[in-house]
Amino acid sequence: MQTAAVILVVGLLIFLSHLxxxxxxxxxxxxxxxxxxxxxxxxxxxxLVSPSDFGEIGSVFTTLALVIIxxxxxxxxxxxxxxxxxxxxxxxxxxTFAITFSFLFIIAxxxxxxxxxxAALLGxxxxxxxxxxxxxxxxxxxxxxxxxxTLILESTFCEVFSIILTLAVLNASLxxxxxxxxxxxxxxxxFTLAMCIGVLAAIVWxxxxxxxxxxxxxxxxxxxxxxxxxxxxxxxxxxGPVATLAFGISLGNIRKIITYLPQNLMPSEHSTLTDREIxxxxxxxxxxxxxxxxxxxxxxxxxxxxxxxxxxxxxAWVYLSRLIVxxxxxxxxxxxxxxxxxxxxxxxxxxxxxxxLANLILQSNIAMAQYIKEIAYGVILFSISITAIMAFCLEKxxxxxxxxxxxxxxxxxxxxxxxx
Numbered sequence: 001m002q003t004a005a006v007i008l009v010v011g012l013l014i015f016l017s018h019l020x021x022x023x024x025x026x027x028x029x030x031x032x033x034x035x036x037x038x039x040x041x042x043x044x045x046x047x048l049v050s051p052s053d054f055g056e057i058g059s060v061f062t063t064l065a066l067v068i069i070x071x072x073x074x075x076x077x078x079x080x081x082x083x084x085x086x087x088x089x090x091x092x093x094x095x096t097f098a099i100t101f102s103f104l105f106i107i108a109x110x111x112x113x114x115x116x117x118x119a120a121l122l123g124x125x126x127x128x129x130x131x132x133x134x135x136x137x138x139x140x141x142x143x144x145x146x147x148x149x150t151l152i153l154e155s156t157f158c159e160v161f162s163i164i165l166t167l168a169v170l171n172a173s174l175x176x177x178x179x180x181x182x183x184x185x186x187x188x189x190x191f192t193l194a195m196c197i198g199v200l201a202a203i204v205w206x207x208x209x210x211x212x213x214x215x216x217x218x219x220x221x222x223x224x225x226x227x228x229x230x231x232x233x234x235x236x237x238x239x240g241p242v243a244t245l246a247f248g249i250s251l252g253n254i255r256k257i258i259t260y261l262p263q264n265l266m267p268s269e270h271s272t273l274t275d276r277e278i279x280x281x282x283x284x285x286x287x288x289x290x291x292x293x294x295x296x297x298x299x300x301x302x303x304x305x306x307x308x309x310x311x312x313x314x315x316a317w318v319y320l321s322r323l324i325v326x327x328x329x330x331x332x333x334x335x336x337x338x339x340x341x342x343x344x345x346x347x348x349x350x351x352x353x354x355x356x357l358a359n360l361i362l363q364s365n366i367a368m369a370q371y372i373k374e375i376a377y378g379v380i381l382f383s384i385s386i387t388a389i390m391a392f393c394l395e396k397x398x399x400x401x402x403x404x405x406x407x408x409x410x411x412x413x414x415x416x417x418x419x420x
């Protein structure tokens with residue numbers, strides 16, 4: 001009976017996910033939020049399921065979801081759009097990350113009275129934007145492709161910054177072995193070598209695809225190779241997410257990429273994914289996305305009013321500062337409308353990386369680690385809720401007045417005052 005109930009629940013969850021997706025297409029409510037709320041109901045609220053029920057499988061599954069979503073997102077990116085969006089994405093990621101971390105560090109030290117180490121860890125964990133949330137939402141929003149590309153790259157960069165710096169600070173606090181030069185060297189190496197692994201993997205895979213397609217039931221081979229690329233990159237100490245994204249981008253644009261490489265060293269034929277394979281991958285993404293967001297809802301739990309207040313203030317600042325960053329940093333070359341700029345301003349939800357880093361901080365047994373984790377989880381819930389609700393309002397045109405004022409009239413009034 002218990003097995004039958006589990007199978008029934010799995011079927012219902014998948015059915016509900018399709019329903020939420022259809023709901024988004026109809027009324028523009030992002031399906032991310034209903035899935036997380038569903039996780040909250042069956043987990044922290046009614047205690048039907050808990051993350052501990054999944055054991056190690058839960059953490060492995062969330063990482064698998066990140067890998068699959070990043071690869072599928074990379075397949076849709078065009079090289080020309082990538083070149084146009086790369087520099088704005090780097091600027092946006094660095095500025096958003098720096099401002100978010102700096103404010104959180106000051107708040108944690110001055111108002112929460114956290115020691116410097118704990119304040120730094122809190123700021124770093126919350127500064128990560130979540131690609132597994134950003135990418136599925138962007139896929140269904142009415143935005144220009146170059147803006148979507150910018151946001152996908154930015155969320156990936158922010159996540160990598162956060163992971164590398166948090167691990168470096170934790171390692172330095174435990175072993176006193178990391179210096180500033182070492183940390184920045186790790187970031188550069190992690191980015192550069194991970195991208196090289198991703199590009200090289202795409203070249204190799206594009207040359208063996210024709211052979212692989214002769215194997216029976218070969219449709220799962222590409223997803224398996226995506227996992228291999230991620231695993232190899234992580235085992236070498238580089239960024240698995242960046243390698244996965246680079247692999248997806250390179251495979252989706254392989255015919256353009258090989259024109260930049262020495263032709264005498266390259267095989268004569270290259271293959272990319274067929275429409276059937278891309279459709280199959282989209283179905284996998286839909287499935288893992290469903291259970292990822294429900295699992296994320298299961299892991300969010302906090303009932304301390306102080307934690308709720310702190311998480312609310314932090315989340316409010318993160319979104320307020322983001323508005324200013326987008327206003328100052330986005331170049332006119334992207335051709336963003338005021339509504340596009342507002343949409344870019346809200347695409348900073350916290351998710352998988354923040355949750356994982358909060359748990360790593362807890363496992364390190366440093367003082368006040370539980371307090372840091374509860375605040376981080378509160379910010380995850382509030383940020384996802386704000387992003388989903390604001391995206392709905394923007395899609396419905398409810399914030400057009402604010403967008404036009406803040407990104408057009410307000411800017412013109414400042415210029416006029418400066419001229420006078």
